[in-house]
Amino acid sequence: MIGGKAGEGIEVPGNMFAKLAMHAGLWLNSTQEFYSVIKGYNNINQIRVSENPVKSHNNHYDLVLSIDDETVGRYIDDIVPGGGLVYDPSLVSGEVKRDDINLFPVPMVEIAKEKVGLGLAKNIVGIGVCMALLDYEIQPLLDLIVKTFARKGEDIVNKNIDAAQAGYNYVKEHFNREFNYQIRPLKEPVKKFFVNGNQSIVFGAIKAGLKFVSEYPMTPSSSVLHSAAKHAQQYDISVNHVEDELSAINMAIGAGYAGVRSMAATSGGGFALMTEAIGMAGMIEAPVVIVEVQRPGPSTGLPTRSGQGDLRTVMHASQGEFPRIVLSPGSHEEAFYMAHEAFNLAEKYQCPVILLTEKYLGEGHATLPFLKTDHLTVDRGKLLKEDEITEDFKRYKSSEDGIPPRSIPGQKGGAHCATTYEHLESGYFTEEVEPVKKIYARRMKKMETIEKNLPSVQIEGDADAEVTIVCWGATYMPASEAIDLLAKDGITANMLHIKYMLPLQPGVLEALEQCKRPILVESNYNAQLGGVIAEKAGVDIQSKILDYSGRPFTPDQIAEEIKKLTKK
Amino acid sequence: MPRTPKDYTSTEGKPNWCPGCGDFGIEAAMKQAMAQLDLDPDKVMLITGIGCGANMPSWFSTYGLITLHGRAVAVATGAHLANHELSTFVEGGDGDGYGIGMGHFIHAMRRNPNLTYIVGNNTVYGLTKGQVSPTSAKGCAGPSTPFGNPDPPVNPIALALANHCSFVARGYAGNLPHLVNLIKEAHNHKGFSFIDVLQPCVTYDKVHGYKYYQDLTYDLQQSNHDTTNQEAAFKKAFEPPEKYPIGIFYKEERPIYVEELPQFKKGPLTRHDISKIDVKPLFEEYSF
Missing domain, CATH: 3.40.920.10 (Pyruvate-ferredoxin oxidoreductase, PFOR, domain III)
Incomplete structure (x- = not known):
């Protein structure tokens, strides 16, 4: 240190x-x-x-x-x-x-x-x-x-x-050498690189075809902007330090609407300013990725510290109901892959996708092996090619899965009016009862489709463990080491790490039914994930380890707290 | 066959503005200008905010996007940077552009993206029923200011001149041929072109009617105004309320946003191939 x-x-x-x-x-x-x-x-x-x-x-x-x-x-x-x-x-x-x-x-x-x-x-x-x-x-x-x-x-x-x-x-x-530590070079080291979580997100985004970034600097998300800007010319990305978060999100939505993969990044305060526009992306069904790097609030809070107090904010921000996806990576490696996935999800489901992380991961550095990328593909969903646009094309047409066909400006025959007012299948505004009900239900149907296609949650580690750590985001990192520490003291623990927060990843109830003693570990006061699990999976987890000091959990802190809770 | 305004008109519905609204003039002028410019409707984006005039895209056959109150310029900047080969028009009212959206307006002028921004300025909030707007005169009464507006109005032309706007103009919704030409000039200007359009609100503003503007407007281009002289333009910007010069106040050629950056050299971002992007060089760069 x-x-x-x-x-x-x-x-x-x-x-x-x-x-x-x-x-x-x-x-x-x-x-x-x-x-x-x-x-x-x-x-x-x-x-x-x-x-x-x-x-x-x-x-x-x-x-x-x-x-x-x-x-x-x-x-x-x-x-x-x-x-x-x-x-x-x-x-x-x-x-x-x-x-x-x-x-x-x-x-x-x-x-x-x-x-x-x-x-x-x-x-x-x-x-x-x-x-x-x-x-x-x-x-x-x-x-x-x-x-x-x-x-x-x-x-x-x-x-x-x-x-x-x-x-x-x-x-x-x-000094005589009485110090018992030594750096010894490894014989055949794995090739690796050293980045923080925000950089890892940017790299994943670039791999996914990132073409547009707009951000207003805000700790601890600024290194998303810096990193994207640094590589902008290498990968032909329009990176814009704009006047405020209103502009950041609205520009990104404009770029997403017009057909490029776009991203805005911020922290809680900036996200609050983006709120109205996120509803716009939901309503006009424009793809956009928003990275929210959490710091503790409320208001200015602890600007340079870490926390997990914004889960409910990003899940519910903006008026009305509309489909959105919230993901949260657990590690630097997952940050890369989930950032990539976020862009596919945004275009596949034509909705805002929020990648929720925290200062601990976003600004914390780690070495990663050179990541495998051959299996990663770009999925643009129902974005039509020009020759697929038929005469009866309707941008907001009903469909079984709730996802309409999509054209982008410039495409022959795909012109339509997209509007934040409620509208008909054509896009033309309406206030009539039946059409309103029909398109509202169709839009919301996307949430079911998304949920159906998300991977089920998996318990990591010993299936018969005495204790299950239930956590999200980068609490994964200290929690996974806490499991090793507990093992040394003869306590077996495994982990239920939830990566898809909204829709809540399938299989949470089934997984919890197999757990002997679930314990929530979260960096907030209200056990926000616990609330979501109670609401969506119907299980109210009683044991909680919560820390809202603005400092990330350490492995031994989690291990000690678990020992206290499990003391007979 | 030469294009006509009909080629830009949606087959679905008709404008729902009050009879006599200045928005009809702006709509007609925009469609006429697009026809005379021979623009392919599929290559046009019309992006608006929220307000009476901002409902405009509903009645156009181009790509249209009605966004949020005040955000049209920001959304349009993003859309334009995604595909800078399209013609992008931004439209909205004075509340939208000079009130809630003022920040975006100022910063867009600095950035100089190739957009045409048309603001229907009727000095009143129509859609929310007649409150004062940022361009309402001091003292004027409305439901939110029953004892008179305590604030003096913003000066959109002076504001644009002071903030690097590369094309600054004013039109009048009741002078169609003039407005059509202005929109054409604005479209053909490379950079951020701004037209403040004087527009009667026949329902909520009984003072600034057609007769009022008819009598007080005069054409700058008929009065030996030098459009390259910023100082002269400033003087003209402070002429109302006695007189309303319309036409081009000021224009300058300077590089537009996409010309300043190499990212756009390979054509619009929408056309870049994103299927096989190699990030290994990034891993290498952060290796040691």
């Missing part, structure tokens, strides 16, 4: 450490906890490294690099016995004391001033220190510094190299 003040650069050494671990062929998971400020306040970057895929973050640290005055005080007790703490005595007031960990006082500021002429380069000194403590060769770090600072000129590159080297040497000169 690396801790420092906002603006002092804990991101640079964090990324460097992650890249060096990847260079050694290791797997990673990294999350950042930070305050909603640009300068000052203690921020941390938690990085977990392993020879095997890392399921989650946790709050126990093997090695802490502190480059400010606060990290030591806040986190010294979270270091595991035998772990290490690197700190600069000149920055820390009071005594640094713990007998069961290794203390590595390093004058990082002084070294930085001497080598670079700038105290702020203490982070680079610190990363050199860490690599030495972990007994890893220095060359990859030096190469990385060249790459990272190349565009700032040779002088800056050389100074940073000196800083890193000085930190590295300081360890070799001042």
Whole structure:
């Protein structure tokens, strides 16, 4: 873990450490906890490294690099016995004391001033220190510094190299190697890449044929916009930083209506502004994908933290009743595949699709193996080719499955008026009783068709387990590691992770009937998934582990709570 | 056979505006302009907001989309960027464009997408029964302002001139030949072209009738106005209420949105092949 003040650069050494671990062929998971400020306040970057895929973050640290005055005080007790703490005595007031960990006082500021002429380069000194403590060769770090600072000129590159080297040497000169951790390169590492959940979503969307993105920046969804913008010219995507979320969603719907795969991304507050337009997409039956990266509310809430308080919001937002789909991925890999799927669903069912995630996944990074994409196809549903448009074409024609044929502007013979007013099969507005009932029922029929075609929910793990964790979204990550922790204490647990929130994934009732003891785990106050399950599947799950602190669950937190609940 | 307004007229239903409404003039002018421009109805998008005039697409045979109150410009921008080869008209009222949708109007002008935006400006909210609009004069009374409107009106022309609008014009719904020409010029202008159309509301506004506008409007293009002179245009924009210049206030050639970006070089986005997109280069890029 690396801790420092906002603006002092804990991101640079964090990324460097992650890249060096990847260079050694290791797997990673990294999350950042930070305050909603640009300068000052203690921020941390938690990085977990392993020879095997890392399921989650946790709050126990093997090695802490502190480059400010606060990290030591806040986190010294979270270091595991035998772990290490690197700190600069000149920055820390009071005594640094713990007998069961290794203390590595390093004058990082002084070294930085001497080598670079700038105290702020203490982070680079610190990363050199860490690599030495972990007994890893220095060359990859030096190469990385060249790459990272190349565009700032040779002088800056050389100074940073000196800083890193000085930190590295300081360890070799001042500490006997008594630290029991080491980075060992893997012999035959799997080829992998390192992204956050938002980037993974963008990559999945690009694979699905993403052509249009409009967004107004909002933490923690902004990296969707940044990532799409970065690759816009490579993949010919129109990416637009627009004036507000009203514009973002309305533009995206316009683009979807006109025939391209379009997406808007936001967090809860921006989603609230998009509400009316989501109903428009439902009414005119335009495909659009909305990514909602949750942070805790209400209102401005905790802008830089994580939560799962918006499930009911996205399920019900906008007046009236209309078909929509809400999906929520559990991991970085699932984020890629579900983003891809979201675009197929939007066009197949001609409705808004909301991909609901949270800051923990959206901004948290992980290594992924190069994902398989050969099986992914583009399904544009009932979008007609020009020669399939017949003379009696009606855009909103009745059909068994509720899905009408679709033409897009420019197609010969497909012209029609789409309107947010209630309308006839042709699209022409109406207020007459019988036609209104007919088209309303036809539209809603799509929900049945969608539900019928969703994959049934599966229980993951030991079918006879004593406990079943019922969760959604990225709670999947710490929950799956909690299951491993419980196993060590002799408690068998499995998991019911729900990925399709609306319509609720089929098979929830049947799955719960097989569970001995379901326990809900959610990052909100009201157990919103629990409410949905009670309403749709008729099972009111009594045991709940809820956390609305704005911090993601850790595996041991879930395991401890389950142990308390199951104590006989 | 040359096209006629009938080629742009839906076979389903007839306009439901009050007899004498200025919207009839705008509808007729738009269809006449489309015919004279010889546009294929299947290659035209007409996108509107909500309001009396915004019901327009119902009576057109082109692709039409009636969106939400205030959102027409945003929706149309997205639709246009998806398929920039189509002719895209945006239409709505003064409440729609200068009230609830003002933000989109301003930012669209900055962006300069190739859209033709026609605002029927009758200085009143018709569909909600006669409240004041953003262009109503200070002091004028309505059901929401029984003691007189406390606010001065917005100046749409000055607003457009101040915000990089590349084609700024005003028409009058009672002067059809003039309005037809204006819509044609606006369509042929590359970029965001804006026409504020003076339009009587015969039901809720007894002051600004046909006689009123007939007497007070005059054609800018008949009065030696230089359409490349922004300063002169500003002066003209502040002429009412004594006089209403109609015609083109200002126009400039500058690159349109799709010309600024390489993404659109391979033709409209709707025609890009999305069946075999390779994301492996992305995985490589984030590998180390």
